[in-house]
Amino acid sequence: MQSNVKDRAVIVTGAASGLGRASALAFADAGARVFAVDLNEDGLAETRDLAKGEVATFATDLSDAANCQPVIDKAISQFGYLDGLCNIAGILKVMPLAKITPETWDLIFAVNVRAPLFLSQAAIPHLTGRGGTIVNIASATAFAGYAYLAGYTCSKAAIVQMTRSLAMEFIKTDLRINAIAPGGVNTPMTKSIEFAEGMERELFMRSMGVRPTAEVEQLTDIILYLSSPDNTIFHGTCLNTDDGFTAG
Numbered sequence: 001m002q003s004n005v006k007d008r009a010v011i012v013t014g015a016a017s018g019l020g021r022a023s024a025l026a027f028a029d030a031g032a033r034v035f036a037v038d039l040n041e042d043g044l045a046e047t048r049d050l051a052k053g054e055v056a057t058f059a060t061d062l063s064d065a066a067n068c069q070p071v072i073d074k075a076i077s078q079f080g081y082l083d084g085l086c087n088i089a090g091i092l093k094v095m096p097l098a099k100i101t102p103e104t105w106d107l108i109f110a111v112n113v114r115a116p117l118f119l120s121q122a123a124i125p126h127l128t129g130r131g132g133t134i135v136n137i138a139s140a141t142a143f144a145g146y147a148y149l150a151g152y153t154c155s156k157a158a159i160v161q162m163t164r165s166l167a168m169e170f171i172k173t174d175l176r177i178n179a180i181a182p183g184g185v186n187t188p189m190t191k192s193i194e195f196a197e198g199m200e201r202e203l204f205m206r207s208m209g210v211r212p213t214a215e216v217e218q219l220t221d222i223i224l225y226l227s228s229p230d231n232t233i234f235h236g237t238c239l240n241t242d243d244g245f246t247a248g
Protein backbone atom coordinates (compact mmCIF):
# COMPACT_ATOMS: atom_id res chain seq x y z
CA MET A 1 0.00 0.00 0.00
CA GLN A 2 1.67 3.22 -1.19
CA SER A 3 1.57 6.27 1.06
CA ASN A 4 3.36 9.56 1.12
CA VAL A 5 3.40 11.20 4.53
CA LYS A 6 6.81 12.88 4.32
CA ASP A 7 6.80 16.23 6.16
CA ARG A 8 3.15 15.84 7.08
CA ALA A 9 2.46 16.95 10.65
CA VAL A 10 0.35 14.30 12.33
CA ILE A 11 -1.10 13.96 15.82
CA VAL A 12 -1.20 10.36 17.08
CA THR A 13 -3.09 9.70 20.31
CA GLY A 14 -2.48 6.55 22.32
CA ALA A 15 1.15 6.79 21.20
CA ALA A 16 2.64 5.34 24.40
CA SER A 17 1.59 1.76 23.64
CA GLY A 18 0.33 -0.81 21.16
CA LEU A 19 -1.15 0.40 17.89
CA GLY A 20 -0.66 4.10 18.71
CA ARG A 21 3.06 3.61 19.38
CA ALA A 22 3.50 1.48 16.25
CA SER A 23 1.71 4.14 14.19
CA ALA A 24 3.81 6.97 15.65
CA LEU A 25 6.99 5.03 14.83
CA ALA A 26 5.79 4.18 11.31
CA PHE A 27 4.89 7.83 10.60
CA ALA A 28 8.27 9.01 11.91
CA ASP A 29 10.05 6.33 9.89
CA ALA A 30 8.25 7.55 6.76
CA GLY A 31 9.40 11.13 7.32
CA ALA A 32 6.27 12.56 8.95
CA ARG A 33 6.46 15.01 11.85
CA VAL A 34 4.72 13.28 14.74
CA PHE A 35 2.98 14.83 17.74
CA ALA A 36 2.58 11.85 20.09
CA VAL A 37 -0.11 12.18 22.76
CA ASP A 38 -0.97 9.87 25.65
CA LEU A 39 -1.77 9.73 29.35
CA ASN A 40 1.36 7.69 29.97
CA GLU A 41 4.37 10.03 30.03
CA ASP A 42 6.99 7.28 30.46
CA GLY A 43 5.53 5.30 27.56
CA LEU A 44 5.65 8.42 25.38
CA ALA A 45 9.32 8.92 26.24
CA GLU A 46 10.00 5.30 25.21
CA THR A 47 8.20 5.87 21.92
CA ARG A 48 10.31 8.98 21.29
CA ASP A 49 13.49 7.02 22.09
CA LEU A 50 12.49 4.23 19.70
CA ALA A 51 11.67 6.61 16.84
CA LYS A 52 13.98 6.98 13.86
CA GLY A 53 12.43 10.35 12.91
CA GLU A 54 10.82 13.43 14.44
CA VAL A 55 8.52 12.76 17.42
CA ALA A 56 7.39 15.44 19.87
CA THR A 57 5.45 14.23 22.90
CA PHE A 58 2.62 15.65 24.98
CA ALA A 59 1.20 13.88 28.05
CA THR A 60 -2.43 14.60 28.82
CA ASP A 61 -5.59 12.88 30.01
CA LEU A 62 -8.01 12.76 27.07
CA SER A 63 -10.88 11.63 29.29
CA ASP A 64 -11.17 15.32 30.21
CA ALA A 65 -12.76 17.17 27.27
CA ALA A 66 -11.02 20.37 28.34
CA ASN A 67 -7.68 18.79 27.42
CA CYS A 68 -8.55 18.36 23.73
CA GLN A 69 -8.14 21.91 22.40
CA PRO A 70 -4.70 22.26 24.08
CA VAL A 71 -3.49 19.16 22.18
CA ILE A 72 -4.18 20.87 18.87
CA ASP A 73 -2.80 24.23 20.09
CA LYS A 74 0.47 22.59 21.22
CA ALA A 75 0.83 20.67 17.96
CA ILE A 76 0.35 23.88 15.97
CA SER A 77 2.91 25.72 18.08
CA GLN A 78 5.29 22.77 17.59
CA PHE A 79 4.99 22.47 13.78
CA GLY A 80 3.15 25.60 12.59
CA TYR A 81 0.69 23.48 10.61
CA LEU A 82 -1.29 20.27 10.87
CA ASP A 83 -2.08 17.60 8.26
CA GLY A 84 -3.42 14.66 10.20
CA LEU A 85 -5.12 13.44 13.35
CA CYS A 86 -5.12 9.76 14.31
CA ASN A 87 -7.49 9.02 17.18
CA ILE A 88 -6.00 5.79 18.49
CA ALA A 89 -6.12 6.15 22.32
CA GLY A 90 -8.76 3.86 23.74
CA ILE A 91 -9.77 1.83 26.76
CA LEU A 92 -11.34 -1.60 27.03
CA LYS A 93 -13.38 -2.73 30.05
CA VAL A 94 -14.42 -6.37 30.10
CA MET A 95 -17.24 -6.76 32.63
CA PRO A 96 -20.66 -8.34 33.03
CA LEU A 97 -23.71 -6.11 32.83
CA ALA A 98 -24.20 -6.18 36.61
CA LYS A 99 -20.81 -4.60 37.19
CA ILE A 100 -21.15 -1.63 34.82
CA THR A 101 -21.45 1.64 36.73
CA PRO A 102 -22.37 5.06 35.32
CA GLU A 103 -18.77 6.14 36.02
CA THR A 104 -17.28 3.24 34.01
CA TRP A 105 -19.69 3.81 31.14
CA ASP A 106 -18.87 7.54 31.06
CA LEU A 107 -15.12 6.90 31.18
CA ILE A 108 -15.28 4.50 28.23
CA PHE A 109 -17.24 7.03 26.19
CA ALA A 110 -15.06 9.95 27.33
CA VAL A 111 -11.87 8.32 26.00
CA ASN A 112 -13.20 6.30 23.05
CA VAL A 113 -15.76 8.75 21.63
CA ARG A 114 -15.80 12.19 23.24
CA ALA A 115 -12.06 12.82 22.94
CA PRO A 116 -11.96 11.97 19.20
CA LEU A 117 -14.96 14.28 18.69
CA PHE A 118 -13.45 17.29 20.47
CA LEU A 119 -9.98 16.68 19.04
CA SER A 120 -11.60 16.65 15.58
CA GLN A 121 -13.53 19.82 16.35
CA ALA A 122 -10.31 21.62 17.30
CA ALA A 123 -8.22 20.12 14.46
CA ILE A 124 -10.54 20.49 11.47
CA PRO A 125 -10.05 24.27 11.01
CA HIS A 126 -6.32 23.51 10.55
CA LEU A 127 -6.82 20.38 8.42
CA THR A 128 -9.18 21.78 5.80
CA GLY A 129 -7.71 23.57 2.80
CA ARG A 130 -4.54 21.45 2.88
CA GLY A 131 -5.84 17.94 2.23
CA GLY A 132 -5.90 17.02 5.89
CA THR A 133 -6.96 13.64 7.22
CA ILE A 134 -8.53 12.08 10.30
CA VAL A 135 -8.24 8.36 11.05
CA ASN A 136 -10.33 6.92 13.87
CA ILE A 137 -9.85 3.47 15.36
CA ALA A 138 -13.13 1.63 15.72
CA SER A 139 -13.25 -2.14 16.22
CA ALA A 140 -14.80 -5.24 14.71
CA THR A 141 -16.85 -5.32 17.91
CA ALA A 142 -18.77 -2.31 16.54
CA PHE A 143 -20.49 -4.71 14.15
CA ALA A 144 -21.13 -7.84 16.24
CA GLY A 145 -22.47 -8.50 19.71
CA TYR A 146 -19.76 -9.40 22.18
CA ALA A 147 -20.34 -10.79 25.67
CA TYR A 148 -19.09 -8.59 28.54
CA LEU A 149 -18.21 -5.70 26.25
CA ALA A 150 -21.46 -3.68 26.17
CA GLY A 151 -19.76 -0.35 26.95
CA TYR A 152 -16.80 -0.88 24.62
CA THR A 153 -18.85 -2.15 21.67
CA CYS A 154 -21.30 0.75 21.98
CA SER A 155 -18.41 3.23 22.06
CA LYS A 156 -16.86 1.68 18.94
CA ALA A 157 -20.19 1.66 17.09
CA ALA A 158 -20.49 5.34 18.03
CA ILE A 159 -17.13 6.20 16.50
CA VAL A 160 -18.11 4.53 13.24
CA GLN A 161 -21.19 6.75 13.08
CA MET A 162 -19.17 9.81 14.14
CA THR A 163 -16.77 9.12 11.26
CA ARG A 164 -19.62 8.88 8.77
CA SER A 165 -21.46 11.94 10.10
CA LEU A 166 -18.38 14.19 10.09
CA ALA A 167 -17.53 12.88 6.62
CA MET A 168 -20.93 14.09 5.42
CA GLU A 169 -20.66 17.41 7.25
CA PHE A 170 -17.29 18.15 5.60
CA ILE A 171 -17.93 16.52 2.23
CA LYS A 172 -17.55 19.85 0.40
CA THR A 173 -14.05 20.34 1.81
CA ASP A 174 -10.81 18.50 1.00
CA LEU A 175 -10.76 16.79 4.41
CA ARG A 176 -10.71 12.97 4.40
CA ILE A 177 -12.04 11.24 7.50
CA ASN A 178 -12.07 7.47 7.83
CA ALA A 179 -11.96 4.69 10.38
CA ILE A 180 -10.54 1.21 10.59
CA ALA A 181 -12.16 -1.61 12.52
CA PRO A 182 -9.56 -4.16 13.61
CA GLY A 183 -10.32 -7.58 15.04
CA GLY A 184 -8.02 -8.84 17.77
CA VAL A 185 -4.60 -7.19 17.73
CA ASN A 186 -1.57 -8.33 19.69
CA THR A 187 -1.14 -5.33 22.06
CA PRO A 188 -1.01 -4.71 25.83
CA MET A 189 -4.78 -4.07 25.68
CA THR A 190 -5.59 -7.64 24.65
CA LYS A 191 -3.00 -9.09 27.03
CA SER A 192 -4.59 -7.22 29.97
CA ILE A 193 -7.99 -8.91 29.60
CA GLU A 194 -9.07 -10.58 32.84
CA PHE A 195 -12.15 -12.66 33.57
CA ALA A 196 -13.88 -11.68 36.79
CA GLU A 197 -15.68 -14.26 38.87
CA GLY A 198 -18.97 -15.26 37.35
CA MET A 199 -17.96 -14.49 33.79
CA GLU A 200 -18.09 -17.43 31.40
CA ARG A 201 -14.89 -17.55 29.40
CA GLU A 202 -16.72 -19.56 26.72
CA LEU A 203 -19.16 -16.71 25.99
CA PHE A 204 -16.28 -14.32 25.45
CA MET A 205 -14.07 -16.67 23.44
CA ARG A 206 -16.79 -17.93 21.08
CA SER A 207 -16.61 -14.64 19.20
CA MET A 208 -12.90 -15.00 18.58
CA GLY A 209 -11.83 -15.61 14.99
CA VAL A 210 -10.22 -18.86 13.98
CA ARG A 211 -7.28 -16.87 12.68
CA PRO A 212 -4.57 -15.51 14.97
CA THR A 213 -4.59 -11.97 16.35
CA ALA A 214 -3.07 -9.36 14.07
CA GLU A 215 0.27 -7.69 14.63
CA VAL A 216 0.28 -3.87 14.82
CA GLU A 217 2.51 -3.62 11.74
CA GLN A 218 -0.30 -5.13 9.65
CA LEU A 219 -2.43 -2.09 10.48
CA THR A 220 0.04 0.78 10.37
CA ASP A 221 0.39 0.63 6.56
CA ILE A 222 -3.36 1.20 6.29
CA ILE A 223 -3.31 4.05 8.81
CA LEU A 224 -0.47 5.75 6.90
CA TYR A 225 -2.31 5.28 3.60
CA LEU A 226 -5.51 6.83 4.98
CA SER A 227 -3.36 9.74 6.26
CA SER A 228 -1.70 10.25 2.90
CA PRO A 229 -2.57 12.65 0.06
CA ASP A 230 -2.37 9.53 -2.15
CA ASN A 231 -5.69 8.50 -0.64
CA THR A 232 -8.06 10.16 -3.07
CA ILE A 233 -11.02 7.79 -2.75
CA PHE A 234 -11.69 6.86 0.89
CA HIS A 235 -13.92 9.27 2.81
CA GLY A 236 -16.42 8.31 5.51
CA THR A 237 -15.31 4.70 5.21
CA CYS A 238 -14.80 2.21 8.00
CA LEU A 239 -12.39 -0.41 6.72
CA ASN A 240 -12.85 -3.83 8.30
CA THR A 241 -9.36 -5.06 9.05
CA ASP A 242 -10.53 -8.05 11.08
CA ASP A 243 -9.36 -11.10 9.06
CA GLY A 244 -12.89 -12.44 8.73
CA PHE A 245 -14.19 -11.73 12.22
CA THR A 246 -17.36 -9.97 11.03
CA ALA A 247 -17.82 -11.97 7.83
CA GLY A 248 -20.10 -14.65 9.20
Ligand SMILES: NC(=O)c1ccc[n+]([C@@H]2O[C@H](COP(=O)([O-])OP(=O)(O)OC[C@H]3O[C@@H](n4cnc5c(N)ncnc54)[C@H](O)[C@@H]3O)[C@@H](O)[C@H]2O)c1
Pocket residue numbers: 013014015016017018019020037038039040043060061062063064087088089090091092111137138139140181182183184185186187188189190
Ligand atom coordinates in the same frame (compact mmCIF):
# COMPACT_ATOMS: atom_id res chain seq x y z
N1 LIG B 1 -5.98 -4.56 20.73
C1 LIG B 1 -7.04 -4.92 20.03
O1 LIG B 1 -7.34 -6.11 19.87
C2 LIG B 1 -7.91 -3.86 19.40
C3 LIG B 1 -8.90 -4.27 18.50
C4 LIG B 1 -9.70 -3.31 17.91
C5 LIG B 1 -9.52 -1.98 18.22
N2 LIG B 1 -8.57 -1.61 19.12
C6 LIG B 1 -8.43 -0.20 19.39
O2 LIG B 1 -7.13 0.21 19.03
C7 LIG B 1 -6.76 1.35 19.81
C8 LIG B 1 -5.38 1.12 20.40
O3 LIG B 1 -5.47 0.05 21.32
P1 LIG B 1 -4.23 -0.86 21.72
O4 LIG B 1 -4.66 -2.25 21.51
O5 LIG B 1 -2.99 -0.35 21.11
O6 LIG B 1 -4.24 -0.62 23.30
P2 LIG B 1 -3.13 -0.14 24.34
O7 LIG B 1 -3.77 -0.30 25.67
O8 LIG B 1 -1.84 -0.82 24.05
O9 LIG B 1 -2.96 1.40 23.98
C9 LIG B 1 -3.95 2.35 24.32
C10 LIG B 1 -3.26 3.66 24.67
O10 LIG B 1 -4.29 4.63 24.96
C11 LIG B 1 -3.83 5.39 26.07
N3 LIG B 1 -4.93 5.99 26.82
C12 LIG B 1 -5.88 5.34 27.53
N4 LIG B 1 -6.66 6.23 28.18
C13 LIG B 1 -6.17 7.46 27.88
C14 LIG B 1 -6.53 8.77 28.27
N5 LIG B 1 -7.54 9.00 29.14
N6 LIG B 1 -5.83 9.82 27.76
C15 LIG B 1 -4.79 9.61 26.92
N7 LIG B 1 -4.40 8.38 26.52
C16 LIG B 1 -5.08 7.32 27.01
C17 LIG B 1 -3.09 4.37 26.94
O11 LIG B 1 -2.24 5.02 27.89
C18 LIG B 1 -2.37 3.55 25.92
O12 LIG B 1 -1.08 4.04 25.64
C19 LIG B 1 -7.86 1.52 20.85
O13 LIG B 1 -8.76 2.53 20.41
C20 LIG B 1 -8.54 0.17 20.84
O14 LIG B 1 -9.88 0.26 21.28
C21 LIG B 1 -7.75 -2.52 19.69
